[in-house]
Amino acid sequence: MATVTLRDIRKSYGAFEAIKGIDLDVADRELVVFVGPSGCGKSTLLRMIAGLEEITDGELAIDGKRVNETGPADRGLAMVFQSYALYPHMTVRQNMGFALRMAGVPRAERDRKVEEAARILQLGTYLDRRPKELSGGQRQRVAIGRAIVRNPKVFLFDEPLSNLDAALRGQMRVELTRLHEELNATMIYVTHDQVEAMTLADKIVVLQAGRVEQVGSPLELYHHPANVFVAGFIGSPRMNLLPGTAAVANGTGVEVDLDAGGPRVTVPSQAAGAASGRAVTLGIRPEALRPDANGPLYGEVKLAERLGGLTLLHVGLAGGQNVIVQIEGSAPTRAHEPIRLAVDGAACHVFDAEGQALPALRRNPLAA
Amino acid sequence: MSTTVAPHAGAVSGPAEGAGQRRPPSFFLLAPSVAVLLLWMIVPLALTLWFSFQRYNLLDPTVGGFAGLDNYEFLVTDPDFWAALANTLVLVGSVLAITVVGGTLLAVLFDQEFPGRNVARLLAIAPFFVMPTVSALVWKNLMMHPIYGVLGSVARGLGLEPVDWFADYPMFSVIVIVAWQWLPFALLILLTAVQSLDHEQKEAARMDGAGPVSQFFFITLPHLGRAISVVVMIETIFLLTVFAEIFVTTSGGPGNATTNLAFLIYARALLQFDVGGGSAGGVVAIILANIVAFFLVRTIARRLEV
Ligand SMILES: Nc1ncnc2c1ncn2[C@@H]1O[C@H](COP(=O)(O)OP(=O)(O)OP(=O)(O)O)[C@@H](O)[C@H]1O
Ligand SMILES: [Mg+2]
Numbered sequence: 001m002a003t004v005t006l007r008d009i010r011k012s013y014g015a016f017e018a019i020k021g022i023d024l025d026v027a028d029r030e031l032v033v034f035v036g037p038s039g040c041g042k043s044t045l046l047r048m049i050a051g052l053e054e055i056t057d058g059e060l061a062i063d064g065k066r067v068n069e070t071g072p073a074d075r076g077l078a079m080v081f082q083s084y085a086l087y088p089h090m091t092v093r094q095n096m097g098f099a100l101r102m103a104g105v106p107r108a109e110r111d112r113k114v115e116e117a118a119r120i121l122q123l124g125t126y127l128d129r130r131p132k133e134l135s136g137g138q139r140q141r142v143a144i145g146r147a148i149v150r151n152p153k154v155f156l157f158d159e160p161l162s163n164l165d166a167a168l169r170g171q172m173r174v175e176l177t178r179l180h181e182e183l184n185a186t187m188i189y190v191t192h193d194q195v196e197a198m199t200l201a202d203k204i205v206v207l208q209a210g211r212v213e214q215v216g217s218p219l220e221l222y223h224h225p226a227n228v229f230v231a232g233f234i235g236s237p238r239m240n241l242l243p244g245t246a247a248v249a250n251g252t253g254v255e256v257d258l259d260a261g262g263p264r265v266t267v268p269s270q271a272a273g274a275a276s277g278r279a280v281t282l283g284i285r286p287e288a289l290r291p292d293a294n295g296p297l298y299g300e301v302k303l304a305e306r307l308g309g310l311t312l313l314h315v316g317l318a319g320g321q322n323v324i325v326q327i328e329g330s331a332p333t334r335a336h337e338p339i340r341l342a343v344d345g346a347a348c349h350v351f352d353a354e355g356q357a358l359p360a361l362r363r364n365p366l367a368a
Numbered sequence: 369m370s371t372t373v374a375p376h377a378g379a380v381s382g383p384a385e386g387a388g389q390r391r392p393p394s395f396f397l398l399a400p401s402v403a404v405l406l407l408w409m410i411v412p413l414a415l416t417l418w419f420s421f422q423r424y425n426l427l428d429p430t431v432g433g434f435a436g437l438d439n440y441e442f443l444v445t446d447p448d449f450w451a452a453l454a455n456t457l458v459l460v461g462s463v464l465a466i467t468v469v470g471g472t473l474l475a476v477l478f479d480q481e482f483p484g485r486n487v488a489r490l491l492a493i494a495p496f497f498v499m500p501t502v503s504a505l506v507w508k509n510l511m512m513h514p515i516y517g518v519l520g521s522v523a524r525g526l527g528l529e530p531v532d533w534f535a536d537y538p539m540f541s542v543i544v545i546v547a548w549q550w551l552p553f554a555l556l557i558l559l560t561a562v563q564s565l566d567h568e569q570k571e572a573a574r575m576d577g578a579g580p581v582s583q584f585f586f587i588t589l590p591h592l593g594r595a596i597s598v599v600v601m602i603e604t605i606f607l608l609t610v611f612a613e614i615f616v617t618t619s620g621g622p623g624n625a626t627t628n629l630a631f632l633i634y635a636r637a638l639l640q641f642d643v644g645g646g647s648a649g650g651v652v653a654i655i656l657a658n659i660v661a662f663f664l665v666r667t668i669a670r671r672l673e674v
Contacts (some may be wrong), residue, residue, distance in 0.1 A: 098578075146572075
């Protein structure tokens with residue numbers, strides 16, 4: 001059992017408020033990911049939960065008990081740092097056993113727990129090496145092992161994979177998922193890599209400038225972003241955002257006239273808040289656009305990024321905006337060709353002038 | 369020397385192994401500085417060796433010629449020599465202990481945040497920039513003098529008998545002065561080392577439940593190992609030759625209580641005008657320094673690999 005509760009948590013550095021009041025509930029055994037652009041306060045928030053940073057205001061509770069004043073070692077948490085922060089003069093065994101040694105655990109039990117963690121992480125043969133004799137991925141595993149031996153209530157990760165190359169990152173991602181299942185532990189994970197966020201998370205918290213923009217499951221954020229910021233941040237390549245005007249709004253959705261021209265796009269969103277004539281933003285995911293000889297949008301392919309299975313077309317529309325279109329890798333479309341695009345209105349999003357999304361009429365079944 | 373080596377190296381090294389070796393042109397370019405440095409080192413060394421085997425007393429020019437090992441025999445049978453050797457070791461050892469322990473503690477202290485930290489750091493490091501003769505004079509006349517000194521005034525203020533430091537505790541006084549001079553050096557090097565300690569390591573240790581004392585012994589001290597070795601090596605080299613502080617304060621006395629090897633050589637050669645005996649002492653000092661250097665470099669080289 002380990003839950004974490006944040007109530008109106010704030011952090012100020014002098015006059016600068018880095019965290020501006022965050023409420024969050026982390027359920028038992030949940031893997032929560034904090035994402036957001038650089039400098040949005042992810043690390044600060046995590047370090048406040050860890051106890052490494054004073055909480056200026058608000059209440060932090062672990063298992064329902066207020067821990068604002070509890071020291072980092074006594075909160076029952078373990079943290080994995082971005083730089084691994086292994087102790088360079090200690091062997092892997094000593095590194096992993098250090099917390100237990102500090103807690104006065106007898107040597108035999110310490111060794112047993114270290115061996116156990118090493119088995120889970122497949123580090124058995126490296127136990128007597130020093131950190132500098134290990135590869136990046138192995139160091140990362142030692143850092144995780146150091147957390148595991150403490151048997152913490154909650155694991156905290158601060159961008160643990162960002163120092164690894166792409167292949168290793170993919171591998172560690174899978175391993176972390178496996179670990180989460182095997183350990184059955186509550187985890188909070190900070191990253192700015194949205195692939196990590198989407199693949200690992202039970203619940204994603206999108207932060208911007210010290211505020212929570214949206215909390216939800218990965219697919220919920222993907223299919224039903226609450227606002228323009230989340231829409232642009234989640235999903236790769238980014239969602240295309242085109243300015244437009246709400247024309248007709250009725251029970252079947254909202255019809256939007258694009259400033260770029262072309263026929264109206266009908267989006268199944270709740271009409272409230274989009275009186276006809278109001279400026280709105282139409283959000284179109286790259287996969288909701290497809291080449292169509294009779295399509296309403298007209299432009300020129302400026303760049304074709306071929307990823308093999310997929311191709312990303314950067315299209316300059318006649319109205320001057322740029323959009324990204326995701327098509328099959330087998331499509332022959334080349335750069336500098338004129339192109340017509342059709343829009344799948346059912347997969348589009350409408351945002352009002354304040355950037356808030358108009359709620360969809362139907363929820364995506366995967367984004368329960 | 370280098371000119372004889374250069375063609376040889378050029379002839380032997382084929383194109384395959386040539387890349388890693390110096391080509392003749394760079395040898396020629398290096399030759400002047402190598403030659404100067406060699407002369408600089410070899411000539412005094414050779415002269416010292418030569419004099420140490422000569423009968424050479426400035427007071428008596430009629431005595432001369434080859435002395436064999438007489439100068440050395442005279443030296444090692446002289447109780448003053450062994451006393452000087454012991455004094456040298458006591459001085460070096462004590463100052464090293466004081467500066468390394470004190471420097472480490474001060475470095476950790478000055479790494480903390482507190483108001484006026486930069487000024488405090490500057491003040492703590494300042495003694496290193498005072499000339500040894502000057503600092504010795506200041507200590508002798510303004511601090512430790514039983515009548516004019518600060519310590520004497522304090523003692524009188526407390527109703528105690530002022531201590532005549534250089535008469536009653538001569539070695540201790542010299543150690544205090546030299547340690548005062550070298551503590552800032554140790555502090556400077558160790559402070560930069562403390563500051564280079566990865567912040568996240570300390571935080572990880574905090575999360576692991578290490579208190580300030582455990583953090584010091586398990587994280588900070590091992591991290592400082594290298595810097596401490598460097599401090600020990602550099603200080604040893606300089607402390608073996610401490611001279612000005614002794615010359616200014618005690619002149620090696622009372623008796624031979626503060627005569628170290630450097631001062632003994634000076635006394636032999638320039639107070640007793642026995643150049644031969646002084647040179648023999650010099651050669652012994654060179655050998656001693658090399659033995660120390662050998663062990664130090666070996667241990668430190670091992671340390672630096674870590
Ligand atoms: N010690 C500090 N003093 C003043 N401001 C700070 C301090 N630490 C962080 N900040 C500020 O707080 C904000 C949040 O920083 P934080 O490190 O949490 O960002 P982040 O979301 O982790 O970014 P990144 O993805 O780059 O790691 C930043 O604007 C930063 O400048
Ligand atoms: Mg960060």
